[in-house]
Amino acid sequence: MKPSILQLNPILVPAINDKLGELYTMHRLFEKDDKDAYIREHGASIKGVITGGHTGISNDMIERLPALQVIAVNGVGTDAVDLAFARERGIPVTATFGALTEDVADLAIGLILAACRQICPGNEFVKTGNWQKNSHPGALPLSRRFSGKRVGIVGMGKVGRAIAQRASAFGCPVSYTDLRRMEDLPHEFVGDLISLARGCDILVLAAAADKAEGIVNAAVLDALGKDGYLVNIARGKLVVESDLVEALSNGVIAGAGLDVFVDEPNVPEALFDMDRVVLQAHRASATEESRTAMGEMVLASLAQALAGQRPEGSLTT
Numbered sequence: 481m482k483p484s485i486l487q488l489n490p491i492l493v494p495a496i497n498d499k500l501g502e503l504y505t506m507h508r509l510f511e512k513d514d515k516d517a518y519i520r521e522h523g524a525s526i527k528g529v530i531t532g533g534h535t536g537i538s539n540d541m542i543e544r545l546p547a548l549q550v551i552a553v554n555g556v557g558t559d560a561v562d563l564a565f566a567r568e569r570g571i572p573v574t575a576t577f578g579a580l581t582e583d584v585a586d587l588a589i590g591l592i593l594a595a596c597r598q599i600c601p602g603n604e605f606v607k608t609g610n611w612q613k614n615s616h617p618g619a620l621p622l623s624r625r626f627s628g629k630r631v632g633i634v635g636m637g638k639v640g641r642a643i644a645q646r647a648s649a650f651g652c653p654v655s656y657t658d659l660r661r662m663e664d665l666p667h668e669f670v671g672d673l674i675s676l677a678r679g680c681d682i683l684v685l686a687a688a689a690d691k692a693e694g695i696v697n698a699a700v701l702d703a704l705g706k707d708g709y710l711v712n713i714a715r716g717k718l719v720v721e722s723d724l725v726e727a728l729s730n731g732v733i734a735g736a737g738l739d740v741f742v743d744e745p746n747v748p749e750a751l752f753d754m755d756r757v758v759l760q761a762h763r764a765s766a767t768e769e770s771r772t773a774m775g776e777m778v779l780a781s782l783a784q785a786l787a788g789q790r791p792e793g794s795l796t797t
Contacts, residue, residue, distance in 0.1 A: 481505075483786055484525040486545070489532035491554060493768070496775030504528075504782070519544050528552065528782045533575070534744065534762075536560020542571070550785030552778045555765070556580065557715065559689065563796050572794035574781040578638060579773035580765035585642035587764040588684055588713045589650075591737025594758040595709050596682075598623040601755045624707075624734070627651050632680030634673065634695075635687030635714065636662050643684055655679060658687075677703035682711060689715035696720065701727040708733045713764045716741035725750045728757060739764050 485504040491497055500506055507526065512518045519541065526545045531537050533555030539562050542548060551566060553575040566573045594600055598620070605611055605620055631647040633640045633656040644654045644667060655668040657676045662669070670676040677683050677700045685696065696710065696719040704710065710733060712719060721741070725748050727733050735756030741747050744762055751757050765771065777793075784791040791797075 483527040484522065485528045485530060485782065486522070486526045487530045488535050488537065489530070489554065491530070491771075491775055491778075493771050493775050496772065496779065499775075499779055500530075503779075527786055530554060530778055530782075531561075533557025534560060539565050542566065542569070550574065550781060550791060552781040552791075554774055554778050556688075558795060559691070559715075567796040570797060572781075572785055572791050572797040574777070574791045574793050575795065576774040576777040577793055579777055580770040581638045581642050583767045583770045584639050584686075584713050584764040585646055587739060587760070588639075588643045588686070588711055588737075589646045591711050591713070591739065591758050591760070592682055592684075592709065593626055595711070595735045595737045595756065596624040596626045596629075598755065600758055626682075629681040630655070630679065632656065632670070632676040632683045633667075634658075634676070634683065634685045634718075635689075636665065636667075637686065637688060639713070640684075640686040641665075643686055652682075673700055674703045677701075677708070678705075680704070681707060682709045685710075685712040685714040685718050687714050687718065689718050693717045694720045696724070698723040698727065701733050704733050706731055706734060709735045709737065711737040713739045716744065721748055728754055 482503065482505045485506055487506055487508045489510055507522050509515055509518060523544045524546060527547055528550045529537055529548065530552050533553055534557065537551055548571055551561060551571060551573045553561065556575050556577055558573065558575055561573055563573055602620060627650045629652050631652045631654050633643055633654065636656045636658045640656065647654055655670050655676060657670050657673055670679065673695060683704050701723060728736060737758040739760040740762050747759065751759060781791040
């Protein structure tokens with residue numbers, strides 16, 4: 481009999497779903513209307529859980545899965561999983577660290593370019609026929625250069641380092657803040673966030689954010705200043721969104737590129753009509769390459785745990 485796996489979020493790569501179906505009896509909870517009843521019926525047989533970083537798994541659900549041997553997070557966020565609770569029960573919790581680094585860093589640079597160079601308004605200007613109606617060079621306002629701008633990075637993990645590498649290729653001086661100075665990096669370490677914001681033109685949030693919340697507030701945005709841009713490809717909760725909306729509305733900062741929000745999929749509507757703001761639907765890792773690599777890591781975590789091995793990258797065992 482194939483082991484039973486409870487899946488809390490869909491996986492969008494057909495090949496990964498096919499492999500899961502070959503190896504396991506899949507219980508796709510996200511497809512069920514009465515989830516509580518489904519857990520009552522099947523919970524005792526569940527050996528593994530696949531979830532997403534945003535969804536995680538509650539302690540109550542863990543307690544209702546007495547045979548549980550592994551929680552595989554298909555993502556890098558683990559703040560929706562009580563790691564201490566899982567650790568006490570000897571349940572490995574894994575995440576797909578490293579699989580999405582390059583694509584998240586790529587999108588960070590894409591958001592910077594889109595916001596600074598006003599790519600989205602320019603695209604709309606052409607596609608709506610307005611360029612033909614008004615071909616005067618001043619029909620669109622001048623944009624801002626990215627090359628050479630000072631980039632400040634919050635969080636110098638794998639993604640932060642990949643962003644720094646890309647920004648450096650644009651001739652941008654890079655500084656950063658983190659819990660500590662990274663001795664292997666050539667970039668300037670700045671001990672506090674306000675000082676980092678004051679000394680850069682573009683502030684990029686790349687922190688893991690499992691515990692941090694609301695660290696980018698009005699004071700940080702004031703320090704970033706009227707020519708500064710905020711880019712967030714980490715977690716929406718790092719930003720006080722009401723402060724950001726006010727800063728953008730009043731010209732306190734120049735613009736923003738945002739892939740994540742506090743209450744997804746709910747986005748502050750005030751941002752919708754701002755040409756200086758570029759929005760994405762939490763899509764930084766949404767490439768075929770990243771999602772395939774993530775799925776393969778989930779498969780490996782399940783296989784290793786169910787074979788009685790410690791999964792590579794386990795955060796709790």
